[in-house]
Every structure is written in structure tokens, then in C-alpha cells.
Amino acid sequence: MLKKLKKAALARSLWIYHVAASPCNNCDIEILDLLTPRFDVERFGLLLAASPRHADLLLVTGMVNKKVLDRVLRVYAQIPKPCVVAAVGSCAISGDLFVDSYNFAGPLDKHIPVDVYIGGCPPKPEAMILGVMRAIEKLKKLKDL
Amino acid sequence: MNMSVGWVFFYLLVFPGFLFTSVVGLLYTWVDRKVTARIQFRVGPPLLQPFYDFFKLLGKDTFVPEGAPRSIFLGAPLIGLASVSVLSTVLLVSNLFPGQAFAGDLIVVLYLFAFVPIVLILGASSSSNPISALGASREMSLYLAYELPLLFALATIIVKSGGLLKIGDLLQWQWTNHPFLYSASGALAFVSAFLCMQAKLGFVPFDIAEAEQEIMGGITLEYSGPVLAVLKLTKAMLYFTVSIFLTVFFWGGFRSPREGWYHILGWLKPLAIIVLIILIKNTNPRLRIDQALRFFWSIVLVLSIAGFILATVGL
Numbered sequence: 354m355l356k357k358l359k360k361a362a363l364a365r366s367l368w369i370y371h372v373a374a375s376p377c378n379n380c381d382i383e384i385l386d387l388l389t390p391r392f393d394v395e396r397f398g399l400l401l402a403a404s405p406r407h408a409d410l411l412l413v414t415g416m417v418n419k420k421v422l423d424r425v426l427r428v429y430a431q432i433p434k435p436c437v438v439a440a441v442g443s444c445a446i447s448g449d450l451f452v453d454s455y456n457f458a459g460p461l462d463k464h465i466p467v468d469v470y471i472g473g474c475p476p477k478p479e480a481m482i483l484g485v486m487r488a489i490e491k492l493k494k495l496k497d498l
Numbered sequence: 499m500n501m502s503v504g505w506v507f508f509y510l511l512v513f514p515g516f517l518f519t520s521v522v523g524l525l526y527t528w529v530d531r532k533v534t535a536r537i538q539f540r541v542g543p544p545l546l547q548p549f550y551d552f553f554k555l556l557g558k559d560t561f562v563p564e565g566a567p568r569s570i571f572l573g574a575p576l577i578g579l580a581s582v583s584v585l586s587t588v589l590l591v592s593n594l595f596p597g598q599a600f601a602g603d604l605i606v607v608l609y610l611f612a613f614v615p616i617v618l619i620l621g622a623s624s625s626s627n628p629i630s631a632l633g634a635s636r637e638m639s640l641y642l643a644y645e646l647p648l649l650f651a652l653a654t655i656i657v658k659s660g661g662l663l664k665i666g667d668l669l670q671w672q673w674t675n676h677p678f679l680y681s682a683s684g685a686l687a688f689v690s691a692f693l694c695m696q697a698k699l700g701f702v703p704f705d706i707a708e709a710e711q712e713i714m715g716g717i718t719l720e721y722s723g724p725v726l727a728v729l730k731l732t733k734a735m736l737y738f739t740v741s742i743f744l745t746v747f748f749w750g751g752f753r754s755p756r757e758g759w760y761h762i763l764g765w766l767k768p769l770a771i772i773v774l775i776i777l778i779k780n781t782n783p784r785l786r787i788d789q790a791l792r793f794f795w796s797i798v799l800v801l802s803i804a805g806f807i808l809a810t811v812g813l
């Protein structure tokens with residue numbers, strides 16, 4: 354019963370913390386689009402959190418390079434569990450056109466567990482909303498948190 | 499006034515204390531977010547959103563940063579919650595049952611109001627995070643800035659009523675004469691107290707201590723999970739309490755002895771006040787800390803002193 358309440362509440366109130374792990378900045382701008390009147394994800398209880406300690410949903414954009422990897426890991430460790438991680442954009446999923454780069458540290462899911470993949474370069478805001486909805490569905494299906 | 503201990507606990511914990519205030523306070527934050535969203539042509543969150551947020555936070559982990567004294571870091575928000583509960587109980591009881599006020603409850607209310615920033619400062623500066631400490635120092639300066647005008651505003655209504663120190667008596671005075679808001683001195687006092695309360699709540703343009711884009715939430719930066727839930731709840735309860743404070747002291751209370759429609763309309767007064775707060779919040783940019791200090795110590799202080807002088811001449 355308590356677990357159910359906890360899960361239901363979490364699925365309805367994901368606070369976003371967004372890490373820019375060396376993106377080209379285009380994905381980040383599309384993320385900010387989500388909060389504009391046109392898309393308004395606050396309808397689903399999503400809010401931008403100021404600090405990783407307040408967050409439930411980690412959005413990582415960009416190809417994770419060797420320098421920024423340490424920071425991504427640290428931010429992930431600082432998010433109170435249970436939390437959801439989303440890889441936003443082709444860069445975070447696979448490296449996109451930077452796969453051959455000398456400082457590419459591998460796709461994001463090599464380093465931290467990723468729950469949803471939102472593809473695109475950059476993904477459209479609609480695609481991101483779909484991704485978040487998938488994350489919420491996934492949360493609801495989990496047995497325990 | 500013979501109250502049994504049971505009644506005192508009922509007042510404190512259920513109605514009109516902790517439970518009632520927290521539910522209404524959380525609904526107030528919904529009103530806040532909804533009105534904000536409508537101003538920005540958005541749809542806004544569903545009605546139960548603040549409750550989802552609260553229960554979600556209760557179910558999450560809590561971190562205590564390395565080097566932070568556990569007891570102070572985790573205890574400070576609880577003290578804040580307790581003091582806001584007592585504060586709202588005193589204010590609401592003195593309006594619902596004016597006979598049960600005790601002498602000098604006005605002073606108690608003032609002290610309890612001071613508790614919230616003090617607790618925030620304590621928690622933030624014990625978190626061993628430099629950015630939190632920056633937030634704490636800003637909160638402290640802001641507190642020093644708005645406390646003096648607030649005292650003058652209250653002194654104004656005390657002088658106006660001829661030296662009454664009980665909230666119940668002040669209400670009685672307003673019911674037999676007129677609400678303080680409807681006189682020149684009272685209106686000035688109301689405006690300055692209103693601005694002070696905006697700063698007390700930490701809302702734009704005075705959200706300098708939290709400044710999300712700049713110092714990542716400042717005083718609340720290191721808090722997570724259930725402790726953050728307590729902080730958010732305290733904020734929500736304070737929101738409700740502030741609107742009650744302003745109606746009780748300046749606008750004749752939300753409940754008056756007159757019966758009929760007036761009775762129901764009275765409950766709309768606090769709502770009108772928070773809509774005003776939200777409008778100010780949404781149409782102003784954040785000030786810097788030095789600008790806020792100058793604003794309170796020049797404009798607001800002069801306003802409140804002017805009100806005080808008008809009250810001494812009897813206007």
C-alpha cells in the first residue's frame with residue numbers, strides 16, 4: 354500500500370535535472386522547449402530542479418567525453434534514489450558523428466544505467482514527452498523501487 | 499479560558515493547526531503554480547500536484563553531506579515546521595474564537611515569524627556547502643532588511659488602536675470601528691507589511707537566497723528526500739499563514755461577528771492577498787541583494803515610518 358502510494362506519487366512528479374555532457378547545445382535548447390507554453394510539461398508534474406539532490410529524472414545530453422565522464426558519474430551518485438535516467442539525443446545514445454573522436458568515452462549506458470533512450474539529433478520536444486511517458490510507464494511496472 | 503490539554507493538542511495538530519494548515523497550504527501552492535501557468539498561457543499542474551510532490555519526496559533517500567552536523571542539519575527543518583504550526587494555530591484560533599487569545603500573543607507571533615528564516619539559516623550554514631552558505635548569508639541580510647519595516651507596520655496598528663497587544667482585541671477594535679486597511683496610516687502599514695511578507699516567503703523579486711539559476715536553490719541546495727519534503731511543507735504552511743496574518747492584522751480578519759454572506763466572503767480575503775502576491779511574483783525580475791537592502795531600508799522603511807507618524811496624529 355505504502356509502496357503503491359510512493360510509486361504513484363513518483364510517477365506523477367518527476368523533477369528534472371539536466372546534465373550537459375559536452376553536447377552541441379542543441380539538445381539542451383530543445384529540452385527548454387518542454388517548459389514553454391506550447392508543450393508545458395508541468396501538466397504532468399515535471400519541473401526543472403535546481404540541484405541534483407532534488408531531482409528524480411536525469412537527462413543527459415551530448416556525447417560523454419573523458420573529461421566530463423567523472424562529473425556525470427558524480428551527479429548520478431548525488432541523485433537520491435529511486436531515480437530515472439534518460440539519454441537524450443543520438444550523441445548520448447551512441448556518440449552520433451563523434452564516435453571516432455579521440456576523447457569519446459563510450460555511450461552513456463556503458464557508465465550508468467539508462468532507462469529511456471530518446472533518439473534524434475536533436476530529438477523533437479514531442480519525442481521527449483513520449484520518452485518521459487515511457488519512463489513513467491516503466492516506473493509503474495516496476496515491482497519495487 | 500479553560501482549555502483542557504486535549505483541546506490544546508487538537509488545536510495544535512488537527513484544526514486549525516498542523517493538519518489543516520498543511521492541507522490548505524499545499525492547495526495554496528497549487529493556486530500559485532496554476533495562476534502562474536495561466537499568466538504564462540500554460541495549462542499548469544493538476545490539483546493534487548503538491549500532494550504528489552510531497553509524498554514522492556517522503557519516499558526518497560536523504561543525504562547528509564560529509565562534515566555536516568547531523569542533528570542540526572536534519573533538526574532545523576523540523577523546528578521550522580513546528581514553529582509554523584504553532585504560529586498558524588495562534589493566528590487562526592484568535593480569529594475563530596477571539597475570547598481565547600492570551601496577553602501578548604502579538605509578540606509571540608512576531609517571534610515565531612522570526613523563527614523560519616533563522617531555522618533556514620541554521621540548516622543551510624550547517625550543510626558545509628559554500629553555495630548554501632552563500633544562500634544563508636543572503637537570507638540573513640534579507641531578514642535584517644525587512645524586519646524593521648515590519649515592526650513599524652505593526653507598531654502603527656498598535657498605536658492606532660490605542661495600545662492593544664492582544665490579537666483578539668485588535669480584531670475587536672477593527673470590528674467596532676473599521677479595518678486598519680481603510681485608514682491612511684493603516685494602508686501604508688499594510689503596503690509595507692505586504693512587501694516584507696513577500697520577502698519573508700522568499701518570492702520573486704526577493705528570492706535572492708534561493709535564486710535557482712544562480713546559486714542552485716541556495717538554502718535548500720543540500721536537502722533531499724523527506725527533509726526536503728518538510729522544508730517544502732513549511733514553506734507551504736507559511737504561505738497560508740502569511741495571508742492569514744495580513745487579513746487578521748489589517749483587513750479585519752477572515753471571520754467577523756456579522757452573519758450572512760459576509761461570513762463566506764471573509765474567507766476570500768486571504769485568497770485575494772495571495773493572488774496579489776502571485777501577480778507581483780510574476781511581473782518582477784529578481785533583485786540583487788544590495789538592491790533589496792536599499793529598497794527595504796529606503797522606500798519601505800520610509801513608508802512604514804510615515805504610516806506610524808500618521809497613526810500618532812490619529813489619521
Ligand code: SF4
Binds near residue numbers: 376442
Ligand atoms: S544529438 Fe545532435 S543535437 Fe543533440 S547534442 Fe548531439 S549533435 Fe547536438
